[in-house]
Amino acid sequence: MNALIKSATVVDSKSDFHNETVDILIEKGRIAKISKRISNPNNYREIKLDNLHVSQGWFDSSVSFGEPGFEERETIENGLKTASKSGFTSVALNANSYPVIDSYADITFVKSKASNHATTLLPIGALTKESKGIDLAELYDMSNAGAVAFYDYQKPIGNPNLAKIALQYASNFDGLICSFPQETKITGAGVVNEHINSTKLGLKGNPNLAEELQVARDLFLLEYTEGKLHIPTISTAKSVELIREAKAKKLDVSCSVAIHNLIFTDDVLSDFETNYKVLPPLRTKQDCEALIEGLKDGTIDMVTTDHNPIDIEDKKVEFDFAKYGTIGLESAFGALQTLFTTKKVIALLTQGKSRFGIEENPINVGEIVDLTLFNPNTSYTFSNSSITSKSKNSAFIGQNLKGLVYGIISNNKIVIK
Template structure:
């Protein structure tokens, strides 16, 4: 599809057109011309969007859909449309399905299912077979098929020796091990952050210690073995400090944070709304401030939506019985602008995460493949059910303020508008 983006402000520090308002002509999937004013040629659609800004396509490294196995939560087909309309051109797809993504055949299935779509899917394979934490999965074969990392999604691995072996083994082919930061023995039957809010509400708490012990253990293992380790969705101030210290030692350690943990605290739990039941649990305001500072100083490498659709039968229950999880693709950009600012958001959604996962980075210049997110930084509003595109509606951000708007994406020769 050939398109002409009119009066688009480019936000790409690597581009000579950075912060300039130009016309961008895209033909056969490539950026063919960038100029102050371009006339629309034949067989080309002119796109005029109010206060349009464009950047390199956003990458979300933690997305779950459900298919196969949980299609009632989200199908791959609809999930791809949700991602594209939310500004994402590339996603890391978690092994949060059944059967688990723990083999070469499952990686191939997911890539085939998403081929020819406006969003490029990069499967994240299970670290262990069936994500049971007992035996290493087919890591090398999965990487050869296209898996970009290995993680037992939302499951802290109890066996430290298994993580040690995984870190040693993956060095032979440059694999990236991900380890979810939760010590199951400490978190026990807790369902929310242990603190003043959990005590007032009479809810079983998960102490910050459960996360920090696991982070500390994995960092000791990494220092012993070498290799590459990524810790997804950290949520406490102490975790930031531990990872900052590890980076100062030169360890190959990276980490991420979810948008919800940058914008919402455990104060929201007083409503007993199960949409606020997520993992890791929502923490305190001081934790949120430490996470934001960790992003700004570079200790935290990137942001994810941690998009996790849960069907209404498993979410609209008493708080203690509901399944953890919140969708986040639709709300990520509009929730963070006031907190982080555009420059930091784009940095944490583009070059840095792509580099960590070994993906090709692009820039907005003539001759490059068009991999573009379209949005505006203008306007405010409230995030409501009308803003949700997912099959499931379990959003922790419902009812909260938004800034800006996502228009859509252009990727793989396909324009997708919200």
């Protein structure tokens, strides 16, 4: 794959050309030359776009596509196309399909379905068989097949001894254990944040305590086992504090926050819009502020879209009965840019790679091409026409966002929308 990118501003702190506007020559999938002006005698494809910026390819640590089993929600092919057009060159796929991805064969299957795409799919294997929380799945076999972590998506590990054994066992092959932060016996039938709004709306509450108890328990287990733990999608101020303390102890823990938990509070629930029914639930302004501060000081390691397509039949129902989840790939960049500088947004979208074993490719001569192309200054209102996903359950519809993604160049492919 050969191409010439013209007049692109580099946003990559690990590049020799950070903050410079340059031409980038690509030959055979690698960066051959970077200079202020490069001619094109070989008539390569030229990429010229308004206010073009480039960064290392973005990574999302939590996406769901449905296939196999829930193709009506999303297929792997269309999900990867959506990720590409949204600027992501790699995504970690959750195991919440039917059947659950819990074996060597399952990991091999989804990887084969994802081959020959611009965006790389990194499968996450289920932690327990069929994600039922009873017996550990084939962790080592799945690791050998290419699983980058182990996680029963949005299902907490109820048995602390099982969590302990998982952390101990996976440490033998540097496996990353993910534990969803929720104590279900505290949550009960709660569907929204337990606060004044849950009382006003007559909806059962899911208290901060349910998350924080689980986070505290898992951090105690981590300290005991000396394992490797990732806590996905935290949502409360106290969770940030607990993880900050754990990192001060040098525990091997990382965590993420879903972008919608940074943007929205439970105040948006007044119309019972089920696209705002997410797990963990939308919390308070104070929680949002603590999460943002956690990202700024490095306590929270990465953001995720927690992209979860849900078909209309499971969303256009009473709030209590609607499934949890919002899509988020298409809105990720524009939403983050309403909170942070472009430089910080790019850092948030790339810094989770190493935790999931993804090699970074700085924008330097000789490096493999793994680029996201974007315009950070375009403002627009997010609408159904902005959505590439098969499912349209976005919490961001009607939101004013900032920043346009042009596409990616990765895996010897160019995707420009």
